Amino acid sequence: MRATVMYGPKVVQLESVPDPVIQEPTDAIIRVLVSCICGSDLWPYRGFDAIPEGGRPMGHEAVGVVEEVGSEVRTLKPGDVVLMPFAISDGNCEFCREGLTTACAHLQFFGAPGIGGAQAEAVRVPFADGTLYKVPARESGRALLPHLLTLTDVMGTGHHAAVTARVEPGKVVAVIGDGAVGLCGVLAARRLGAERIILLGHHPDRLELGRIFGTTDVVMERGEAAVERVRELTGFGVHSVLECVGTEEAVDMAVQIARPGGAIGRVGVPHHAGIPATTTFYKNVIVAGGPAPTRAYMPELLPDVLEGRMEPGRVFDLRLPLEQVAEGYRAMDERRAIKVLLEP
Amino acid sequence: MRATVMYGPKVVQLESVPDPVIQEPTDAIIRVLVSCICGSDLWPYRGFDAIPEGGRPMGHEAVGVVEEVGSEVRTLKPGDVVLMPFAISDGNCEFCREGLTTACAHLQFFGAPGIGGAQAEAVRVPFADGTLYKVPARESGRALLPHLLTLTDVMGTGHHAAVTARVEPGKVVAVIGDGAVGLCGVLAARRLGAERIILLGHHPDRLELGRIFGTTDVVMERGEAAVERVRELTGFGVHSVLECVGTEEAVDMAVQIARPGGAIGRVGVPHHAGIPATTTFYKNVIVAGGPAPTRAYMPELLPDVLEGRMEPGRVFDLRLPLEQVAEGYRAMDERRAIKVLLEP
Numbered sequence: 206m207r208a209t210v211m212y213g214p215k216v217v218q219l220e221s222v223p224d225p226v227i228q229e230p231t232d233a234i235i236r237v238l239v240s241c242i243c244g245s246d247l248w249p250y251r252g253f254d255a256i257p258e259g260g261r262p263m264g265h266e267a268v269g270v271v272e273e274v275g276s277e278v279r280t281l282k283p284g285d286v287v288l289m290p291f292a293i294s295d296g297n298c299e300f301c302r303e304g305l306t307t308a309c310a311h312l313q314f315f316g317a318p319g320i321g322g323a324q325a326e327a328v329r330v331p332f333a334d335g336t337l338y339k340v341p342a343r344e345s346g347r348a349l350l351p352h353l354l355t356l357t358d359v360m361g362t363g364h365h366a367a368v369t370a371r372v373e374p375g376k377v378v379a380v381i382g383d384g385a386v387g388l389c390g391v392l393a394a395r396r397l398g399a400e401r402i403i404l405l406g407h408h409p410d411r412l413e414l415g416r417i418f419g420t421t422d423v424v425m426e427r428g429e430a431a432v433e434r435v436r437e438l439t440g441f442g443v444h445s446v447l448e449c450v451g452t453e454e455a456v457d458m459a460v461q462i463a464r465p466g467g468a469i470g471r472v473g474v475p476h477h478a479g480i481p482a483t484t485t486f487y488k489n490v491i492v493a494g495g496p497a498p499t500r501a502y503m504p505e506l507l508p509d510v511l512e513g514r515m516e517p518g519r520v521f522d523l524r525l526p527l528e529q530v531a532e533g534y535r536a537m538d539e540r541r542a543i544k545v546l547l548e549p
Numbered sequence: 550m551r552a553t554v555m556y557g558p559k560v561v562q563l564e565s566v567p568d569p570v571i572q573e574p575t576d577a578i579i580r581v582l583v584s585c586i587c588g589s590d591l592w593p594y595r596g597f598d599a600i601p602e603g604g605r606p607m608g609h610e611a612v613g614v615v616e617e618v619g620s621e622v623r624t625l626k627p628g629d630v631v632l633m634p635f636a637i638s639d640g641n642c643e644f645c646r647e648g649l650t651t652a653c654a655h656l657q658f659f660g661a662p663g664i665g666g667a668q669a670e671a672v673r674v675p676f677a678d679g680t681l682y683k684v685p686a687r688e689s690g691r692a693l694l695p696h697l698l699t700l701t702d703v704m705g706t707g708h709h710a711a712v713t714a715r716v717e718p719g720k721v722v723a724v725i726g727d728g729a730v731g732l733c734g735v736l737a738a739r740r741l742g743a744e745r746i747i748l749l750g751h752h753p754d755r756l757e758l759g760r761i762f763g764t765t766d767v768v769m770e771r772g773e774a775a776v777e778r779v780r781e782l783t784g785f786g787v788h789s790v791l792e793c794v795g796t797e798e799a800v801d802m803a804v805q806i807a808r809p810g811g812a813i814g815r816v817g818v819p820h821h822a823g824i825p826a827t828t829t830f831y832k833n834v835i836v837a838g839g840p841a842p843t844r845a846y847m848p849e850l851l852p853d854v855l856e857g858r859m860e861p862g863r864v865f866d867l868r869l870p871l872e873q874v875a876e877g878y879r880a881m882d883e884r885r886a887i888k889v890l891l892e893p
Contacts (some may be wrong), residue, residue, distance in 0.1 A: 299785075300809060305833060308809030369835075441643075456826065465644060465652030475830050479823015482800065486819050489649060489839030491713075495830045 207549070208325035209530045210260040214252035217263065217534050219527060225321055225329035230277035233333030235269030235287060239350045240323040241521065242533050242545045243291075243358060244384050245474055250534055253476060257318060263530075264324030264547075265291035265315035266357040268340075268350055272327065280334045287337040288507075289323060289330060290357045290499040291315060296335020307496040309335070324530055326549045338503040341511070351518025351546055352510045355389060359544070360517040361499025362472045363389025363447070364506060367397050369493035370445035370470030374398030377439055379462055380420075382449035383411035385520040385544040386472060388418055390447040392515055395419030399445070403438060405431055405458070411543055414519060428454070435462040443467060448494070453477035463490045470494040521546040551893070552669030553874045554604040558596035561607065561878050563871060569665055569673035574621035577677030579613030579631060583694045584667040585865065586877050586889045587635075587702060588728050589818055594878055597820060601662060607874075608668030608891075609635035609659035610701040612684075612694055616671065624678045631681040632851075633667060633674060634701045634843040635659060640679020651840040653679070668874055670893045682847040685855070695862025695890055696854045699733060703888070704861040705843025706816045707733030707791070708850060711741050713837035714789035714814030718742030721783055723806055724764075726793035727755035729864040729888040730816060732762055734791040736859055739763030743789070747782060749775055749802070755887055758863060772798070779806040787811060792838070797821035807834045814838040865890040 206224050211217040225234050246263055248254040267289040271281050281287065294301050294309035301309050311332060316322045321329055330336050340353060355361075363386050372378055378399040380390045383406025394402050395418065404420040406412050412423050424434045436442065442464035448455055451473025459469045460481050471494035480492055509515045523542035525533050526549075533545035550568050555561040569578050590607055592598040611633040615625050625631065638645050638653035645653050655676060660666045665673055674680050684697060699705075707730050716722055722743040724734045727750025738746050739762065748764040750756050756767050768778045780786065786808035792799055795817025803813045804825050815838035824836055853859045867886035869877050870893075877889035 303810065305810040308833060369833075466647065466649040471830060475826040477826055480826050480829070480836070482819040482821055482824050485824070485836070486815060486839045489652060489713075489837070491835060491837040492824070492829070493833070493835040495833030 206326040207527065209263040209322060211249055211256055211263050212260045213256055215250060217250065217531055219530050225327050227273060227275045228329065229331060230275040231332050231334065232275045233271055233278055233281055233330045233337065234273045234327055235267065235289060235330055236272050236327050237267045237269045237323060237325060237549050239354050240264050240267040240547050241354060242324070242537055242547065244386065246534070247538055248474070248476070250538060262316050262322035262325070264322035266354060267323035267328060268353050268357070269328070274333060278333045281337060281339060286340045288340060288353060288357050288503060289328065289337055290361065292496065292500065293320070293331050294335045294500055295332045301335060304498055304501040306498040306500040324527065324547055326527070336500065338500060340507070349510065351521045352516055354546065355517035355520065356499065356503055356506055356510065358499055359385045359520060360389045360392070360506060361502045362386050362497040363449070364393040364502050365497030366390045366447035366449060366470035366472040366494060367393035367445070368470065369468070370447050371468040371491070372397040372399050372445045375400045376444040377401045378445045378447065379403040379405060379435060379443040380447040380449060381405045381455050381459055382473065383408055383415060384449060387447070387449035388415055388520050388543070389517050390449050391415050391418040391420050392517055394445070394447065396509065396515060403435060403443065408540065414543070417519070432458060432461045441465065445470065447472070449473050451475050456480055460484050460490060463488065465489055467491070468493060472497060520544045524548065550670040551871065553607040553666060555593055555600055555607050556604045557600055559594060561594065561875055563874050569671050571617060571619045572673065573675060574619040575676050575678065576619045577615055577622055577625055577674045577681065578617040578671055579611065579633060579674055579681070580616050580671050581611045581613045581667060581669060581893050583698050584608050584611040584891050585698060586668070586881055586891065588730065590878070591882055592818070592820070594882060606660050606666035606669070608666035610698060611667035611672060612697050612701070613672070618677060622677045625681060625683060630684045632684060632697060632701050632847060633672065633681055634705065636840065636844065637664070637675050638679045638844055639676045645679060648842055648845040650842040650844040668871065668891055670871070680844065682844060684851070693854065695865045696860055698890065699861040699864065700843065700847055700850055700854065702843055703729045703864060704733045704736070704850060705846045706730050706841040707793070708737040708846050709841030710734045710791035710793060710814035710816040710838060711737035711789070712814065713812070714791050715812040715835070716741040716743050716789045719744045720788040721745045722789045722791065723747040723749060723779060723787040724791040724793060725749045725799050725803055726817065727752055727759060728793065731791070731793035732759055732864050732887070733861050734793050735759050735762040735764050736861055738789070738791065740853065740859060747779060747787065752884065758887070761863070776802060776805045783808070785809065789814065791816070793817050795819050800824055804828050804834060807832065809833055811835070812837060816841060864888045868892065
């Protein structure tokens with residue numbers, strides 16, 4: 206089959222690899238219907254994350270069809286349409302039972318050594334019962350696929366940012382970052398009842414989608430000027446900050462604009478050392494978040510997609526056949542696309 | 550009257566100063582029944598915090614009797630016995646109404662320029678209605694005074710650590726620091742229903758009091774050995790960490806021993822730059838806490854003291870007349886005393 210492999214900064218290509226096969230009785234093989242490129246895939250693409258010798262299989266988000274299951278898989282059968290979240294979880298450990306699937310005792314990530322990626326025609330999925338989430342059969346029409354796909358990562362991650370930032374009805378919320386996760390964060394904050402949603406970003410097309418998703422105020426300033434602008438808009442700052450970038454600048458800004466007693470939900474993978482200890486302390490600001498347990502959020506979020514109450518798939522503004530995956534990376538790297546959907 | 554002033558590291562003395570007078574119509578003057586020395590007073594005493602030119606009036610915890618009130622004070626009258634928390638709060642702003650009195654729009658601290666300290670015979674209390682909390686008259690017997698006094702700072706602070714670390718019935722809790730706040734944190738965790746309370750400290754006498762307060766396990770190791778020991782005791786770590794020290798080492802330890810999805814309640818004044826961004830992220834650990842709104846916790850905690858359900862005043866293991874305040878500082882600095890109670 207064909208699969209995407211990254212060999213170094215800006216070196217990513219589709220190539221022929223052996224078809225995945227069942228290795229453990231708890232595995233499933235899924236044929237990929239749609240997958241996509243993640244903002245986090247740009248970290249190694251831009252040379253900020255190391256790439257293992259021999260290349261790294263890419264892609265960790267997919268909607269697929271089950272092709273084959275191992276002998277111990279109980280809840281899935283060939284033909285089932287499934288959501289494949291970015292994290293592999295056993296579904297049985299104490300963390301999975303608590304809903305923190307990204308702390309699973311058997312946590313693994315797609316694209317890790319020995320595990321394939323989703324920017325491919327098929328993937329082996331370990332702990333298939335725990336990892337995959339079945340979509341009701343009659344609800345898997347092609348028009349829904351982009352929206353479903355977001356539940357495997359970006360929409361679940363935006364929701365996690367909102368949940369850990371304690372968004373509730375009536376709250377004033379800021380979302381830092383107008384990438385796909387930030388935009389999904391806007392959608393999640395609106396869904397949870399935020400009264401006001403301030404989106405901080407710099408790209409007019411993304412901010413426009415943010416308005417459609419529920420943004421009430423846009424802040425395009427940077428650094429201290431952005432902090433000042435949020436203070437003008439809010440007085441003491443915002444109750445909830447969804448930090449969807451992961452840089453030191455973004456985290457410092459989150460700390461600055463949080464209201465005393467407010468909360469920051471971090472979902473941008475941190476590429477910096479420390480969270481300011483003193484400012485967060487004196488403001489009694491709560492810092493939370495981390496890798497989103499998107500698998501655990503699927504039961505809550507899926508009905509909103511199936512019943513058309515939200516359309517997170519609008520973050521895919523470029524749709525390419527899998528063979529053009531390299532162009533997909535270029536488009537995201539050059540910010541010509543918010544997020545690229547790939548069809549094998 | 551006599552009041553305590555600190556002039557530099559290790560230079561603290563009782564001296565004659567003008568009697569406090571009503572300056573604003575919302576002020577009250579209280580005569581101090583008991584006050585005490587705080588662990589945070591040792592930071593300037595040891596040269597880690599700057600001391601203003603001309604000296605700093607010391608002391609921010611007191612139980613007192615109202616002597617005089619300004620024309621706009623509504624809820625207090627001369628003769629009332631009151632708790633004086635370390636922070637001055639107006640009682641009316643949006644933060645006070647939300648219970649975060651340490652983010653009050655008029656927040657000030659005792660000992661700041663123009664405001665006296667409590668290691669004195671009397672104190673002027675700004676925003677007396679908001680700041681002071683009245684104790685039912687018949688409940689102010691002298692035997693209760695040490696316990697009542699802890700509600701102005703250390704017991705309220707230990708409670709804040711437990712609340713922000715999300716202690717709940719059945720949870721496994723670690724308390725870092727066996728000072729007065731850490732010991733009160735043990736009491737608070739037990740009060741909130743913790744199943745297991747691990748106290749990390751190095752002083753046998755303090756750890757013994759910790760056992761009386763509810764500690765189930767003691768860890769006397771330091772650094773990595775302490776982390777290993779907590780892991781041996783708990784497997785994945787603890788649900789809640791009460792960080793009652795404020796050093797970089799203590800915060801790093803808190804992050805290490807927190808279970809994925811767990812929470813850290815910081816109440817040690819931070820004397821370090823950053824909270825580890827990556828470890829907290831990958832573990833989805835919540836970092837919360839800050840200056841405790843002890844005024845807001847008084848209605849909840851006072852009945853437990855009045856009705857004898859907890860005796861946090863046992864942290865006072867040295868009781869001195871106010872004229873021996875300098876000896877009190879020495880005893881705490883040399884760790885001969887956990888916490889020193891002063892009687893004018």
